[in-house]
Amino acid sequence: MPRRHLPGFERDLPMAGHSQFKNIMHRKGRQDAQKSKLFSKLAREITVAAKLGTPDPTMNARLRAAVIAARAENMPKDNIERAIKKASGNDAETYDELRYEGYGPGGVAVIMEVLTDNRNRAASDIRSYFTKSGGNLGETGSVSFMFDRLGVIEYDADKASADDMLEAAIEAGADDVASGEGGHEIYASQDTFRDVARALEGRFGEARKVALIWKPQNTIAVDDNTGEKLLKLIDLLNEHDDVQNVYANFEVSDALMAKLGG
Numbered sequence: 308m309p310r311r312h313l314p315g316f317e318r319d320l321p322m323a324g325h326s327q328f329k330n331i332m333h334r335k336g337r338q339d340a341q342k343s344k345l346f347s348k349l350a351r352e353i354t355v356a357a358k359l360g361t362p363d364p365t366m367n368a369r370l371r372a373a374v375i376a377a378r379a380e381n382m383p384k385d386n387i388e389r390a391i392k393k394a395s396g397n398d399a400e401t402y403d404e405l406r407y408e409g410y411g412p413g414g415v416a417v418i419m420e421v422l423t424d425n426r427n428r429a430a431s432d433i434r435s436y437f438t439k440s441g442g443n444l445g446e447t448g449s450v451s452f453m454f455d456r457l458g459v460i461e462y463d464a465d466k467a468s469a470d471d472m473l474e475a476a477i478e479a480g481a482d483d484v485a486s487g488e489g490g491h492e493i494y495a496s497q498d499t500f501r502d503v504a505r506a507l508e509g510r511f512g513e514a515r516k517v518a519l520i521w522k523p524q525n526t527i528a529v530d531d532n533t534g535e536k537l538l539k540l541i542d543l544l545n546e547h548d549d550v551q552n553v554y555a556n557f558e559v560s561d562a563l564m565a566k567l568g569g
Contacts, residue, residue, distance in 0.1 A: 342380075348551055349377040350390035351422050355402050357394035364391075368501045372517045379515050400424050407433050408450045411442040411540050413533040415557040416450035418521045423549035432547060440540040453556060454521040457482075458500020460493040460507055461516040467491065472511075479506035490515070494522075523556030534559035538567060 353373045360367035364374050370391070377387050405421040407430070417437075423429040434444045460481075462472065469486035476484045476493045481503045483494040495503040497519060504517045529537065537557055544553045 344546070344548070345380060346377075346382050346386060347548065349373070349380060349382055350386060350393075351402065352551060353377060353387060353390035354394045354400075355404065355422055357391045362391050362394060375513060375515070375517055405429065406447060406451070407444060408447060409433075409437050409442055409444040410450065411437065411555065411557075412440055412536040413527065413529045413557070415442075415527055415529065415533075415537055415555055416453050416523070417442070417540070417544075418451060418454060418554045419544055419550050420552040421549050422551055425549075429547075429549045433544065433550070436540060436543045436547075440536055440543075442540065451521065453525070454523050454554065456497055457520060457522050458495045458497060458503070459516065459518055459520050459522075460495070460500065460504045460514045462491045462493075462507070462511055462514055464488055464490045466511045475507055475510050476503070479503040520552075521554040523554070526556050526558045528558045531560060531563045534563050535567075538563075 353370065356367060356370035356373045360370060362370070364371040374387055377390075402422045402424055403426055405423065405426065407419040407421060409417050411417045419433065421429050421433075430444075437444045464487070466472075467475070469491070472486055472491045472493070473484050479493075479495075479502070480499050481493045481495045482499075485492045485494075493503065493507065494500075500517075500519070504514060508514060534557070537555065538559070541553050541555060544550050
């Protein structure tokens, strides 16, 4: 995906291994055949977002992002509304929002975002996954310094030309843009990306994704054997009910991705 730099943006956001990063992070979306598990995770995020703020997506940025994510996965409208209503009910579960960090095979840094109603279970399960894969779970902050916490807004390619999206992003106050056949990705700081998202929505309509992510500053190229172990670890983590998102800073070969259907 070609990069379009914004004029005056001096802190160059590293894009090393960008396409590989995207492929790895999107494996879950393509391989998760259990839609009910995916819907459960999306509903959990919607409920937590609604409980922490107002149940109105137009007034609650996190809830709006969660609803957009659910729509992107074709989650039924009734399920979305039920998850929002659940936040105000007496039977609403209480979830702890946690971040786990560690090193996987090959010394690759991994960050996991978790929503759980049982901290001990989540920690025990995640630790066992890392141990069995040949990695180790670390303390909070042990790898996050190798990532940038950024907001990303994504649009399909047919929403605008690369030039039009770049112009709109500049006007909205974005930091960086990547455009290609797969669509447009607009990056902004944590402080500005909600405003950037609103400005772009006013021009191009609802984005396909609006989220805060952990983007690796640099990526590590690993051999196919290590790559298989890492991808197996990431799949295990993604399949866990409590794990919402997984980020890692490695690249694998196109041959391995093709072999695994990535």
